[in-house]
Amino acid sequence: xxxxxxxxxxxxxxxxxxxLGLLIVIPHIDMFLVSIRERIGVAxxxxxxxxxxxxFTEPLYLVTFLRxxxxxxxxxxxxxxIGFPVSFYIAKIAKGRLQSAxxxxxxxxxxxxxxxxxxxxxxxxxxxxxxxxxxxxxxxADQPVEMLxxxxxxxxxxxxxxxxxxxxxxxxTMESLDDSVIEAGYDLGGSGFSVMREIIIPHAMPGIVSGSxxxxxxxxxxxxxxxxxxGKDSLWFTELIYSQFIVRFNWELGAAFGFMLLFLSSLIVWxxxxxxxxxxxxxxG
Amino acid sequence: xxxPILESVSLxxxxxxxxxxxxxxxxxPEGSFFSILGPSGCGKTTIMRMIAGFLEPxxxxxxxxxxxxxxxxxxxxxxxxxFQHLALFPMMNIEGNxxxxxxxxxxxxxxxxxxxxxxxxxxxxxxxxxRKVDELSGGQKQRVAIARCMxxxxxxxLLDEPLGALDLKLREHMKIELxxxxxDFGTTFIYITHDQSEALVMSDxxxxxxxGRFEQIGSGRDLYYRPGTAFVAGFVGEANRWRGKVTxxxxxxxxxxxxxxxxxxxxxxxxxxxxxxxxxIFVRPEAIRIGHAVSDxxxxxxxxxxxxxxxxxxGAASRAMLxxxxxxxxxxxxxxxxxxxxxxxRGDEVHIGWEAEQANAFAYDPTAAAAxxxxxxTGGT
Ligand SMILES: Nc1ncnc2c1ncn2[C@@H]1O[C@H](COP(=O)(O)OP(=O)(O)OP(=O)(O)O)[C@@H](O)[C@H]1O
Ligand SMILES: [Mg+2]
Numbered sequence: 001x002x003x004x005x006x007x008x009x010x011x012x013x014x015x016x017x018x019x020l021g022l023l024i025v026i027p028h029i030d031m032f033l034v035s036i037r038e039r040i041g042v043a044x045x046x047x048x049x050x051x052x053x054x055x056f057t058e059p060l061y062l063v064t065f066l067r068x069x070x071x072x073x074x075x076x077x078x079x080x081x082i083g084f085p086v087s088f089y090i091a092k093i094a095k096g097r098l099q100s101a102x103x104x105x106x107x108x109x110x111x112x113x114x115x116x117x118x119x120x121x122x123x124x125x126x127x128x129x130x131x132x133x134x135x136x137x138x139x140x141a142d143q144p145v146e147m148l149x150x151x152x153x154x155x156x157x158x159x160x161x162x163x164x165x166x167x168x169x170x171x172x173t174m175e176s177l178d179d180s181v182i183e184a185g186y187d188l189g190g191s192g193f194s195v196m197r198e199i200i201i202p203h204a205m206p207g208i209v210s211g212s213x214x215x216x217x218x219x220x221x222x223x224x225x226x227x228x229x230x231g232k233d234s235l236w237f238t239e240l241i242y243s244q245f246i247v248r249f250n251w252e253l254g255a256a257f258g259f260m261l262l263f264l265s266s267l268i269v270w271x272x273x274x275x276x277x278x279x280x281x282x283x284x285g
Numbered sequence: 286x287x288x289p290i291l292e293s294v295s296l297x298x299x300x301x302x303x304x305x306x307x308x309x310x311x312x313x314p315e316g317s318f319f320s321i322l323g324p325s326g327c328g329k330t331t332i333m334r335m336i337a338g339f340l341e342p343x344x345x346x347x348x349x350x351x352x353x354x355x356x357x358x359x360x361x362x363x364x365x366x367x368f369q370h371l372a373l374f375p376m377m378n379i380e381g382n383x384x385x386x387x388x389x390x391x392x393x394x395x396x397x398x399x400x401x402x403x404x405x406x407x408x409x410x411x412x413x414x415x416r417k418v419d420e421l422s423g424g425q426k427q428r429v430a431i432a433r434c435m436x437x438x439x440x441x442x443l444l445d446e447p448l449g450a451l452d453l454k455l456r457e458h459m460k461i462e463l464x465x466x467x468x469d470f471g472t473t474f475i476y477i478t479h480d481q482s483e484a485l486v487m488s489d490x491x492x493x494x495x496x497g498r499f500e501q502i503g504s505g506r507d508l509y510y511r512p513g514t515a516f517v518a519g520f521v522g523e524a525n526r527w528r529g530k531v532t533x534x535x536x537x538x539x540x541x542x543x544x545x546x547x548x549x550x551x552x553x554x555x556x557x558x559x560x561x562x563x564x565x566i567f568v569r570p571e572a573i574r575i576g577h578a579v580s581d582x583x584x585x586x587x588x589x590x591x592x593x594x595x596x597x598x599x600g601a602a603s604r605a606m607l608x609x610x611x612x613x614x615x616x617x618x619x620x621x622x623x624x625x626x627x628x629x630x631r632g633d634e635v636h637i638g639w640e641a642e643q644a645n646a647f648a649y650d651p652t653a654a655a656a657x658x659x660x661x662x663t664g665g666t
Contacts, residue, residue, distance in 0.1 A: 178372060188360075189389035189437070198376075202376035
């Protein structure tokens with residue numbers, strides 16, 4: 001019986017262990033080993049931190065990283081600001097069939113692959129696209145307008161891609177708030193604003209935190225959207241990693257960049273959690 | 286009599302075609318304890334939510350101190366509500382919960398702290414201000430929910446079955462405590478319950494509600510001894526009931542013959558029942574006198590004999606179920622507390638009798654009969 005239980009335990013955990021081990025732990029160890037070696041000749045390597053040094057001494061890399069981080073934070077904030085009212089409406093105001101229908105609608109864009117979705121934005125925003133034609137037809141522009149390949153287009157794409165990952169945790173936490181608690185807030189003299197600030201937002205905090213972490217990480221690690229919608233100036237850090245690995249065959253530097261991305265993004269998340277007085281346990285609980 | 290603090294005038298609420306509250310009028314004097322008693326789903330919460338401002342009446346008016354409050358939003362109304370499931374704010378500690386309303390009023394921090402401390406003292410829970418909501422017991426949460434409203438010094442406090450979630454023992458205790466709190470603070474309470482003993486113990490006035498309408502408003506004593514409708518007679522307190530045809534009516538007295546041929550005399554207390562009409566008679570178990578010999582009950586206008594079917598021992602409220610000699614349903618009889626019948630056994634022959642005056646007769650109303658039959662499952666304790 002005991003042996004059977006043990007076997008069951010191993011069988012149940014095998015997929016998780018395999019997944020973590022094969023796809024996350026082992027590649028990362030290997031990546032780390034690659035990142036701390038320096039090429040000194042043809043097929044000749046030595047252990048050093050030179051790659052990491054490059055990251056900090058070459059302004060382009062650091063600036064690109066900071067820019068990417070700032071843009072990701074902005075994308076996260078925008079997603080939160082847009083997603084919160086939507087989630088509130090779906091969780092607390094819409095009732096019955098309307099509620100399920102709206103929730104389903106937020107999922108619909110994700111039935112389509114990210115590539116196609118991003119391409120959709122290109123169709124809308126390009127010079128010969130829908131918006132440009134519409135503006136000309138309305139007489140608001142007298143020549144084709146290019147709305148692609150800039151930070152705004154990229155931001156639109158990022159927010160759009162991330163929305164679901166913000167809305168789902170928000171709806172889940174807000175749905176768990178009893179309607180009568182909100183009513184009690186009004187009953188005791190609260191205005192819409194104070195009920196939102198003192199009751200709804202504190203209650204939704206775990207959802208806000210987990211949604212923001214997911215969106216931030218997804219934006220930071222996004223490759224497709226910045227590449228397709230962003231312009232020459234909107235270089236994304238993942239594009240740097242890609243070019244090191246694929247274009248320049250400099251796996252060592254690419255691996256170091258990858259590690260810096262992991263490390264710095266974790267640092268940002270940790271710092272924000274500390275700053276807002278949240279803990280990961282509270283978010284998960 | 287003081288002026289009414291709260292008045293409801295022909296208040297109605299429809300949800301689509303369904304009438305949840307139907308032309309309800311009442312007025313509550315300042316400082317009194319007013320209960321609304323009715324079976325589940327009769328529209329009690331709907332009335333409360335209209336007073337609190339969370340629902341708009343379909344028609345009718347609500348007045349506080351003579352002024353309509355229909356245009357006043359919920360956060361500006363001088364009423365506060367203790368919710369059916371309390372609805373304490375889990376994201377705040379006890380202090381935060383109780384101080385919430387005062388903060389909304391823009392009161393000074395020091396003043397708030399003083400008031401919160403004072404009210405905690407008053408509900409007998411000093412020093413729990415820093416605790417979290419889920420660190421309290423059910424009864425403590427209960428008191429905090431009431432304190433949270435009481436610090437607001439509302440004109441009217443609405444309580445929606447606040448004891449529903451508590452276990453029986455605590456409920457009994459809180460009943461007394463609530464009444465105590467109400468007279469201490471001198472606040473007007475409107476209290477909803479489907480438990481008649483809660484209503485009877487605490488209230489100055491009780492409105493009995495059924496299917497969206499008020500059946501009767503009166504003191505507990507009125508409702509118990511002078512029920513105005515068949516529904517009230519069946520819902521408030523326990524009663525033996527017989528249904529049959531009126532075979533004689535004279536002055537206030539009348540005679541009813543059941544299908545089984547049993548003849549019962551009763552009184553219609555001015556309801557004007559006529560011969561040939563279908564009627565119901567209600568007799569309370571404690572209105573029935575029990576005796577060992579026929580002579581013990583000879584002076585009553587109704588007399589019967591029967592054998593003891595079963596005994597329900599419940600201390601002072603013990604009952605005997607009698608099988609009438611002439612057949613028919615068992616009759617519930619209260620046993621005197623003198624201990625005279627403590628040796629009663631199953632199968633013993635006894636004689637019972639009651640005054641016609643104590644037998645309340647009503648015209649038979651099938652909807653009320655159905656409602657009380659359904660309600661008796663949830664009502665009573
Ligand atoms: N928003 C609504 N839409 C439709 N019907 C409703 C709505 N709210 C309440 N009702 C109906 O109105 C009736 C009265 O409801 P209410 O909540 O007032 O009952 P209650 O007397 O408080 O019952 P309980 O003792 O079970 O709390 C019920 O039949 C209910 O189904
Ligand atoms: Mg209710």
